Amino acid sequence: MIARRAFGVIGLGALTLSLAACDGPQSALSPGGRDADVLASLFWIMLIGAVAIWLLINGLFFFLTRIRPRAMPRRAAEALIIGGGIVFPTIVVAGLLTYGLSIMPDQRAVGKGTRIEVVGEQWWWRVHYWPEGADEPIVAANEIRLPAGTRSEITLKAARVIHSFWIPGLGGKTDMIPGRVNRMSLEPTETGTYRGQCAEFCGDSHALMALNAVVLRPESFDAWLGRIARPAGPPETELARKGAAVFLSEGCGACHAIRGTAAAGRLGPDLTHLASRTSLAAGILDMTPEALAAWITDPDAIKPGARMPGYDHLAQAEMTALVAYLEGLE
Numbered sequence: 001m002i003a004r005r006a007f008g009v010i011g012l013g014a015l016t017l018s019l020a021a022c023d024g025p026q027s028a029l030s031p032g033g034r035d036a037d038v039l040a041s042l043f044w045i046m047l048i049g050a051v052a053i054w055l056l057i058n059g060l061f062f063f064l065t066r067i068r069p070r071a072m073p074r075r076a077a078e079a080l081i082i083g084g085g086i087v088f089p090t091i092v093v094a095g096l097l098t099y100g101l102s103i104m105p106d107q108r109a110v111g112k113g114t115r116i117e118v119v120g121e122q123w124w125w126r127v128h129y130w131p132e133g134a135d136e137p138i139v140a141a142n143e144i145r146l147p148a149g150t151r152s153e154i155t156l157k158a159a160r161v162i163h164s165f166w167i168p169g170l171g172g173k174t175d176m177i178p179g180r181v182n183r184m185s186l187e188p189t190e191t192g193t194y195r196g197q198c199a200e201f202c203g204d205s206h207a208l209m210a211l212n213a214v215v216l217r218p219e220s221f222d223a224w225l226g227r228i229a230r231p232a233g234p235p236e237t238e239l240a241r242k243g244a245a246v247f248l249s250e251g252c253g254a255c256h257a258i259r260g261t262a263a264a265g266r267l268g269p270d271l272t273h274l275a276s277r278t279s280l281a282a283g284i285l286d287m288t289p290e291a292l293a294a295w296i297t298d299p300d301a302i303k304p305g306a307r308m309p310g311y312d313h314l315a316q317a318e319m320t321a322l323v324a325y326l327e328g329l330e
């Protein structure tokens with residue numbers, strides 16, 4: 001009795017937890033876009049169908065073994081096997097296949113407006129925005145922004161190994177494969193911040209390869225894109241100017257670009273508007289001075305295998321200045 005009650009409590013707890021996990025910024029079941037909406041409906045239809053069939057089969061099993069445990073006439077038994085074993089599954093599977101195929105063309109519809117190119121790197125995302133007619137991209141990293149109500153085209157590439165691009169609240173997932181260009185399009189309907197995650201094992205820090213997708217109203221998106229297209233403004237405080245000098249003398253510019261300065265490296269993420277991003281280290285840390293200092297001091301402790309070297313040799317004053325400079329890159 002006690003054991004049964006304990007099982008009941010555990011079961012109820014697990015159900016509550018699993019339902020709670022259906023909500024939030026990284027859930028395919030709280031859709032904020034057209035594609036995610038269709039996929040969520042597909043999921044619910046499949047789930048309801050699966051539960052109905054499960055109840056039917058187990059009901060029959062229960063009925064025939066406990067309620068009427070008698071031998072069936074041969075004809076009835078044959079009809080049950082042919083009907084339940086061949087006809088019923090054929091109809092159900094054909095119906096599901098037809099429904100599944102019917103939603104595919106919409107998922108592949110071509111986007112318009114600004115195209116976004118995302119490249120999977122060693123646990124971060126290189127992001128290029130290509131406004132219509134542009135011959136040069138606007139370079140960003142580790143976050144994408146999309147206009148609500150527009151279908152945007154996203155091209156997906158990978159630098160060295162396979163990754164997979166997935167923002168569950170906005171749509172399905174698509175692999176990023178070295179040497180190939182894959183396409184997807186997303187049509188967010190509700191503004192807000194959605195969390196994405198690399199969905200293909202890509203090495204030590206695969207689980208730490210995330211990104212935020214920020215959906216803006218179209219006019220806010222245009223204003224934002226215009227702002228990040230500009231080079232970085234000069235450092236405004238004495239401390240930030242010292243930090244800019246530390247950035248250059250430490251050679252950070254060999255890997256990172258800050259447009260408008262001598263830093264033009266392309267190995268690591270572009271930092272021109274770093275401080276305006278919603279996260280640091282590809283969706284892992286909040287954009288705070290403490291997190292910046294911790295990341296620069298020892299990236300490997302936060303993201304094992306990250307290619308950025310640690311800068312634990314910097315004096316406290318140098319680190320404070322460097323962080324002040326980076327914090328000013330809005």
Ligand code: CUA
Nearest residue numbers: 163198202206
């Ligand atoms: Cu990138 Cu997993």
